[in-house]
Amino acid sequence: MKHLLVTNDYPPKIGGIQSLLWEWWRRLPADKFAVLTSPYEGTAEFDAGEPYRIERTREPVLLPHPWMVKRINDLADDVGADLVVLDPAVPLGLVGPSLKLPYDLVLHGAEVTVPGRLPGSKQALAYTLRRARGIIAAGSYPAAEAEHAAGRELPTTIVPCGVDPDRFTVLSDSQRAEAREHFGIPNDAEVIIGISRLVPRKGFDTAIRAVNRLKHRRPDLLLVIGGTGRESERLQRLADELDAPVKFMGRIENDDLPRFYGCGDLYTMLCRNRWGGLEQEGFGIVFIEAASCGIPQVAGDSGGAAEAVAHGETGLVISEPENVQDVADAYEQLLDDDELRRSMAIRSRERVETDFAYDVLAKRLGDALGVYD
Ligand SMILES: Nc1nc2c(ncn2[C@@H]2O[C@H](COP(=O)(O)OP(=O)(O)O[C@H]3O[C@H](CO)[C@@H](O)[C@H](O)[C@@H]3O)[C@@H](O)[C@H]2O)c(=O)[nH]1
Secondary structure: OOEEEEEOOOOOOOOHHHHHHHHHHOOOOHHHEEEEEOOOOOHHHHHHOOOOEEEEOOOOOOOOOHHHHHHHHHHHHHHOOOEEEEEOOOOHHHHHHHOOOOEEEEEOOHHHHHHHOOOOHHHHHHHHHHHOOEEEEOOHHHHHHHHHHHOOOOOEEEOOOOEOOOOOOOOOHHHHHHHHHHHOOOOOOEEEEEEOOOOHHHOHHHHHHHHHHHOOOOOOEEEEEEOOOOOHHHHHHHHHHHOOOEEEEEOOOHHHHHHHHOOOOEEEEOOOOEHHHOEOOOOOHHHHHHHHOOOOEEEEOOOOHHHHOOEOOOEEEEOOOOOHHHHHHHHHHHHOOHHHHHHHHHHHHHHHHHHHEHHHHHHHHHHHHOOOO
């Protein structure tokens, strides 16, 4: 079977959903699908480097207009597709019931949680979900949210976020020392790495307050935060006001990402629910990237994060992620116990290889979309 993927979120645009879709789709046979997506800076160069067909719309965002239905129908005809795959379910996916071909929906989290809990949009989402041929859910959390919104069971395949274990590898002691030197991190520091888009949900304010609470007892402790976002300035101000042991790195180059994780003794992101649960963490690809590098993770319990981090096995999941003392205790528990960190590092890596390697996940996606039929 051949399909057309229609999405607003595709590289070279940066972000969790963009990189997830690319990591999944680039592993499928190139002659079994085409992509329709929005334009972005640098697309010509990116598209030329991909072995499958990519079409870009002229308008910056794909929305569920009648002419979008026509555009999708025409392109699906042109590529000889049997199926259309829509991402996200709302608003773009609402075109699904009007298409000529059957359609699947890709679900990540927020796009089903929010409309699924608001009257009005809930009905439109439920209708779109019920009419879909299949659902590809990036974790059990969006799968459960979708069934809640649809009011019944759905034909769902769960394909969680993953990682390339050959790219995100465990560093040797000497490689770690080199990496720390490269990023200007003292080699004898106790390092907690945090990297993500810097938005309120990711909870880096709590991480800053927690290391601040520990700084007198642990003079070598350093929280190193990578990434950018609308919280950047507020977080820097908070760290300055507290005089907390925090180093901000800004955006990390893609090629540098694995060795940035590898600088850490721990990885942390204290993701939390906002707006009464309307905003939650979809999954937390960053926890799996850290796990692949053999770095134990300290997460906040929000959305799918407890699926990404196996509590007590690969790290710790904090049930009240805004509780600074709980977070500080978790950091200390792991930093004080070399043996526990070592066993978590080994378990993290094993779990990545069996459950979260993109090659394993792409095969599951391909089976669900019938590309090998
Ligand atoms: N190179 C680079 N990559 C970065 C940087 N900051 C973040 N990233 C990368 O961006 C990706 C996702 O980052 P997050 O900030 O954690 O996630 P998100 O954009 O909110 O993604 C959403 O969708 C994901 C996929 O379904 C979910 O896993 C995630 O929970 C969330 O819902 C990860 O691969 C992370 O390494 C940076 O400075 N540099």
